[in-house]
Amino acid sequence: MKIVISNSSKEPIYEQITMQIKEQIIKGVVIEGEMLPSIRKLAKELQISVITTKRAYEELEKDGFIRVIPGKGTFVAPQSKDLLREKRLKIIEDKLAEIIDESKLLDISLEEIINMLKLLY
Amino acid sequence: MDKILEVNNVSKKYKNFDLKDISFSLDKGYIMGFIGPNGAGKTTTIKLIMNLINRDSGFIKIFSKDNIKNEKDVKDKIGFVYDQSYYFEDMNLKDNTKIISPFYSKWNQKKFEYLIKKFGLEMKFKVKDLSKGMKMKFSLAVALSHEAELLIMDEPTSGLDPVFRSEILDILREYIQNENRSVLFSTHIITDLEKTADYITLINKGKLLFSDEKDLIIEKYSVIKGSLEILDNGLEKKFVGIKKHSYGFEGLTDSSNFMRKKFGDSIIIDKPSLEDIMLYMVGEKHETINI
Structure with a gap:
């Protein structure tokens, strides 16, 4: 998975993350059942705040792209x-x-x- | 339940300074930046949290426990990094540690030695011979070596160079990989928080201005730039703060949609930095000073 963040972009950082992950799911770069990094891991890697990655994942979950299984992790959801x-x-x-x-x-x-x-x- | 720190209506009166009715809270698993200009009351608030000075009113809970009644328990799980060194200057790190470690029930000597090595320090160094940055790293090594769940840091990055500050921020990000831990971090170097902090609490002149998610704060406000002709009294009221110069104005507002609709392309709407927000919110109405 690839995520590149621009600080000068008008798009909020959480939106940049959701857009890029959505695109990669649609293109099949990340496939159903694949595990995504935890919000904390992703925040650390991207050097952004945890609350930003949390919001991005919440959006993705709301739109049905990912599924959070408590205690196990976050996975790419089966696509409709x-x-x-x-x-x-x-x-x-x-x-x-x-x-x-x-x-x-x-x-x-x-x-x-x-x-x-x-x-x- | 998930609150690691609750500060409720806390006040403290001094001769020349009044900390009034400060309330904010921090959830488990997050980093809060505590900002404000010099003399705003950041250190006073932190000293109240650490019960180093007596409060006049209000209450503070840490790990859901009263910070005074349960002082010993609470402090056992706090890693405290202060902007001044409170170690024995003439002793080396090893001897300092011998004095400090018995205060903590979960002191982890192995971890401490590992961190000292990682931070490029040696046990035989005397505290008085350490540079400012090295002292900070020593403090941080102590704070991280007793399984603390809350890290409270008062101006940890002031006087340090950008490379060093960035290292400290990396350590904080690593620290909260465990979701039961939080960091309260006071600073006036706001760029340090721009990326790392989840929450921002801003105080000025002893009063709380806001305490909220960093992303929401940045989304709420915009910096508007335009010419003086469009600026009348009614419009000026829509700005939190405004700076006028001979050729135009610049101001912080939470009504960017209104501005966009009304003035369209004749104004520039920019995303503010945290620093912009603080400067406009604490700034008095800007007038030119003749020097």
Whole structure:
């Protein structure tokens, strides 16, 4: 898992953490059942306050991304069908974005791309 | 139940100084930064917590016990780091430790020796020959060697260089890896707290200004910068503190949404630092002083 914190960002630090962990769960970098570091460990590693990591984990738990099992630790929660779909859509979107970038470099218009898609689909 | 320290309506009157009705509390597992300008009453409050001076009114509970009735029990579990050295200056560390250690029921000599080595000290050093930073490390080694659950530090980082201060902050973060432990840490070097502290308590002139989660405090306030033309009496009231100069103003407010709606791009809205918040909150209305 990767977390990079910017102190100059307008986003509060807890939000930076939740966003980055969510993204990695959606992308499948961290998978269901994987154990996350404790709030204290994470705070120490990132050199931020415990209450900040606690708030980040609370948000993630509220949104169903992680699950806290008392006495055992914090784990990536099983993802719902909706979430999985969203996750896959996100992958397709990313790939399409790549195609668009590449096409723009070659001056290929949106219509041309759509036509190509229609032929291939 | 989860409170490790409760200070309730505590007052202490001196000839030239009045500590009035101070109340705050600290939960287990967190670090609280105790801030305020010089002479605000930080050391007086800490001395009251440690029962080194008598309070006039109010009460203090540590580990849910009254700090005076159970002084011995309570102090056994407090690691106290004071800004002045209270050791025997002419003795070496070993002999000082022989005197100190019997006061603690859970003194851990092995841990102490380990920390002394880790901190780059030697038992044969005399206290009077130690630098300020080394004395601080010796105090810290003592405080961490008797299974203390509450660390109370009065200005531990003042007069120390940034490298040294950062080492001390690392030690504090390591210390609270155990969630039953807390730290109360007074300082006027606020940047030290910006990252580490969970809670901030600010006092000024013997009065409590706030005691809250650091993140919430920083989210609540914004620094607004703009031109003097938009500033009228009504608007000025929306600022906690304001500084005017010939070309514009700068102020701290908790109504940044209102400001954004009303003035849009004609003002700059910045995230405040803890230092900004303290300066604006304790500052008198800023007027230019002619020198």
